[in-house]
Amino acid sequence: MRYGVEATTKQHASAITELGRRFGKRLCLAAALRAQHGHDEGHLPGTPPEAVFYPESTDEVVEAVGICAAHGMPIIPFGTGTSLEGHVAALSGGLSLDFGRMNRVLQVNAEDLDVRVEPGVTRKQLNQHLRDLGLFFPVDPGADASLGGMAATRASGTNAVRYGTMRENVLSLEAVMADGRRVRTARRARKSSAGYDLTHLLVGSEGTLGVITELTLRLYGMPEAMSSAVCSFPTLDGAVDAVIQTIQLGVPLARIELLDEVQVDAVNRYSHLELTLAPTLFLEFHGTEAAVREQAQTVGEIAADFGGGDFKWTTVQEERTRLWQARHDAAYACKALRPGSDMWPTDVCVPISRLAECIRQTRTDLDQSGLIGPIVGHVGDGNFHVVLVVDSSDTAEVDRARAFNERLVHRALSMDGTCTGEHGIGYGKLDFLVAEHGEGVSLMRDIKRALDPNNIMNPGKVLRV
Numbered sequence: 001m002r003y004g005v006e007a008t009t010k011q012h013a014s015a016i017t018e019l020g021r022r023f024g025k026r027l028c029l030a031a032a033l034r035a036q037h038g039h040d041e042g043h044l045p046g047t048p049p050e051a052v053f054y055p056e057s058t059d060e061v062v063e064a065v066g067i068c069a070a071h072g073m074p075i076i077p078f079g080t081g082t083s084l085e086g087h088v089a090a091l092s093g094g095l096s097l098d099f100g101r102m103n104r105v106l107q108v109n110a111e112d113l114d115v116r117v118e119p120g121v122t123r124k125q126l127n128q129h130l131r132d133l134g135l136f137f138p139v140d141p142g143a144d145a146s147l148g149g150m151a152a153t154r155a156s157g158t159n160a161v162r163y164g165t166m167r168e169n170v171l172s173l174e175a176v177m178a179d180g181r182r183v184r185t186a187r188r189a190r191k192s193s194a195g196y197d198l199t200h201l202l203v204g205s206e207g208t209l210g211v212i213t214e215l216t217l218r219l220y221g222m223p224e225a226m227s228s229a230v231c232s233f234p235t236l237d238g239a240v241d242a243v244i245q246t247i248q249l250g251v252p253l254a255r256i257e258l259l260d261e262v263q264v265d266a267v268n269r270y271s272h273l274e275l276t277l278a279p280t281l282f283l284e285f286h287g288t289e290a291a292v293r294e295q296a297q298t299v300g301e302i303a304a305d306f307g308g309g310d311f312k313w314t315t316v317q318e319e320r321t322r323l324w325q326a327r328h329d330a331a332y333a334c335k336a337l338r339p340g341s342d343m344w345p346t347d348v349c350v351p352i353s354r355l356a357e358c359i360r361q362t363r364t365d366l367d368q369s370g371l372i373g374p375i376v377g378h379v380g381d382g383n384f385h386v387v388l389v390v391d392s393s394d395t396a397e398v399d400r401a402r403a404f405n406e407r408l409v410h411r412a413l414s415m416d417g418t419c420t421g422e423h424g425i426g427y428g429k430l431d432f433l434v435a436e437h438g439e440g441v442s443l444m445r446d447i448k449r450a451l452d453p454n455n456i457m458n459p460g461k462v463l464r465v
Contacts, residue, residue, distance in 0.1 A: 012093055015071035016051050019064060019095070028052045037076075037096040041143075042084035043344040043390070044428050049076055049090035054101045058174065058182060058213040061097065065211065066180045068095055074456050077207040079149025080122065082141075084345050085426025087153065087206055091460035097211060099148055105129045106214070113219045114171055114188060119148020119212050126217075135219045138163035141422065142328040148212045153424040154204030158255045158327065161247075161380030162286070163220065165422070170203050174214035178452040188216055201447070206424055207458035209451045223286035226254070227296060228320040229311045231283070231303050232276040236260055236363060238306040239279040240356040243379045245302050247352055251295055255284040256380040257327055260363065263334070263374035263387075270333030271326035276309070282327055284320070330376050334387040338372060344388035346405050348412035349421030352382045358415055359384060362408055369404050371397075383421030410435070425462045433462065 020027045028034075029051055039046025050073075055061045068075050074094025081088060090096065103120035110133050117126060124144045126137050139150060141157040149155075151173065156165035163169070172186035185198035202210055233239040239258055246253065259267065259280045268275055283299060285292045300311050314320055326333075335343045350358045359375060366373040366386070377384025386408065390401045409419045409432045419425075419432035434441050445463050448455075455465050 009072075009093075011071040012050055012073045015067055015073040015095070018067050018071075019051065019053060022063065022067070023053060023060070026054045026056075028054075034096070037078050037081070037088065037098065038090055040081050040083040040086065040088050041343075042086060042426075042428065043342055043392075044086035044089065044426070046086075047089040047091055049096035050093045052078075052096045052098055054098050056101045058176065061176045061211055061213050062180055062182055064095065064097065065176050065178070068456060069178060069180060069454070072454055072456065074459050075207075075211065076458050077119075077148070077152065077211050079120065079146030079152075080144065082143035082145045083149065083153055083426065084423045085420070085428035087424060087426040087458070087461060089427065089460075091427060094456075094459075099146060102213070108133065108135075108219075109188070110135060112188065113221070114216055115219055116214065116216050117147055118214060119146060119151075121147050123147060123150065130219065134222045136222055137169070137217055138220055139166055139169055142331075147215055147217065151203050151212055151215055152205065152207050154422070156378065156381075156383070156422045158257055158324070158378055160378055160383075160422075161256055162252060162254045167200060167203055169218045170199060170215055171218055172199055172216040173202060173212055175202055175210035175212050177210045178454065178457050182213075183210070204424070206426065206461050208448060208462050209457060211457070223254075225285075225287060225289040225292045225315070226320065227285045227292050227313060227315045228323055229283045229285075229296065229299075229313050230275060230280060230323065231300075231308045231311050232278040232280045233303070233309070234278060234307045236279045237356050237360060238308065239281055240359055240379060242303045242306040242308060243281065244352055244355060245306075246299055247380055249298070249302070251298055252287070253283060253295070253299070253380060254286040255282065255324075256378075257282040258359075258375070258377050258379040258384065259327075259330070260359075260375040262372070263330060263376045266333040266337050266374055267326050267330060270336050271322075271329055273326055281308075282323060284324075327376075330374070331387050334372075334374050334389050337374075338389045338391075340391075341389045342392045344390050344401055344405070345385060345423070346388070346408065347377075347383060347385040347421050347423050348408055348417055348419060349381070349383040350412050350415045350417030354415040354417070355379060355382050355384075358411060358417070361411060362386065365404060365407060369400050371400060371404060373404070378421075381421070382417070427460050430462070430464060
């Protein structure tokens with residue numbers, strides 16, 4: 001067996017013994033727990049780590065990394081396991097660092113609109129903590145992911161069209177590097193031209209350069225008014241063209257999501273909605289009451305120009321929550337279309353001027369391939385997802401799904417897009433990174449070798465070394 005606990009070396013065994021002596025019961029070797037930490041919510045095969053450790057402080061992470069480094073044992077950070085491209089699989093064995101116990105909100109600076117947190121804090125936990133202060137953290141990938149994991153994968157989500165991704169919302173972080181150094185990448189100032197941008201080097205590095213142990217995040221004031229809407233269109237092109245014109249006119253939408261008719265059908269069944277079976281936009285507006293009304297009127301006029309039906313509006317919190325929860329549950333709704341199937345989620349992102357073309361070609365490709373693949377996306381920034389629903393026991397269907405995914409990525413790249421807008425590379429899209437960046441990958445590899453010469457930081461992800 002190539003990977004997993006059976007591949008444990010004497011050096012790894014020595015590391016586990018030393019970790020056990022130091023941390024006692026917080027080092028876990030149970031097979032079920034290791035299996036849980038070896039896979040995420042994507043379709044790629046998981047591989048269990050050799051041990052799982054639950055640190056409670058940065059000092060303990062420093063100790064654990066030092067022990068692993070001395071014995072050449074890989075380290076795989078683990079948040080909540082909601083990633084989709086095999087980020088947490090222990091491809092070369094090693095230690096899974098579960099940050100579930102490092103989940104404290106350390107400092108809220110309300111006047112400066114920032115907050116300092118440990119990596120195990122989840123986005124819902126943080127927003128619950130901030131609620132009484134009239135503040136919120138906007139990055140919302142759907143799952144209640146850990147903020148450390150969200151930074152490591154450069155997550156985004158439904159709010160990114162207005163508030164940006166984790167890249168724009170991480171002001172600073174603390175990390176433990178492969179040699180045990182404890183590094184803070186920046187101060188709390190909103191801008192700086194001092195030295196290399198270490199913060200954004202580590203944001204999106206997927207645990208391959210260092211282990212994030214603390215984050216300073218940008219906060220926002222809760223808007224005075226929020227309104228959500230649903231609008232259906234007779235064609236997919238009409239819905240996408242309405243999005244493009246809305247963005248080009250600079251309307252400050254908080255969220256704008258597209259569901260094709262296959263996804264609408266899945267959402268209706270799973271979340272008990274009664275949406276028209278047609279390409280549909282979910283929208284949300286934030287601002288003053290007057291601004292929200294003005295934005296809504298403008299978007300309504302744009303939608304009508306492209307055949308959009310009447311907007312169905314709501315400002316009621318419960319109804320808004322139900323609508324967006326249905327959107328967050330879209331992947332599970334897809335899986336429910338075919339009980340016993342497996343979910344193969346994938347995503348790409350293209351310049352918004354090519355979005356309609358890319359989605360139209362993708363829908364045609366799906367239909368011609370005979371695959372079930374609802375399309376849903378954060379189309380305000382050109383990012384969309386296809387959730388393939390596949391019978392993994394049917395090798396011919398698996399081959400068709402894999403070939404479709406390759407065509408989708410190369411279609412996006414041919415339109416000057418990217419192989420992943422937010423899922424990340426993990427080990428599932430390694431080859432696509434080369435197709436996208438070319439010689440740039442060799443520079444990334446040089447950075448990896450300089451910061452992690454022994455390749456112990458989440459090896460096998462992002463880059464082949």
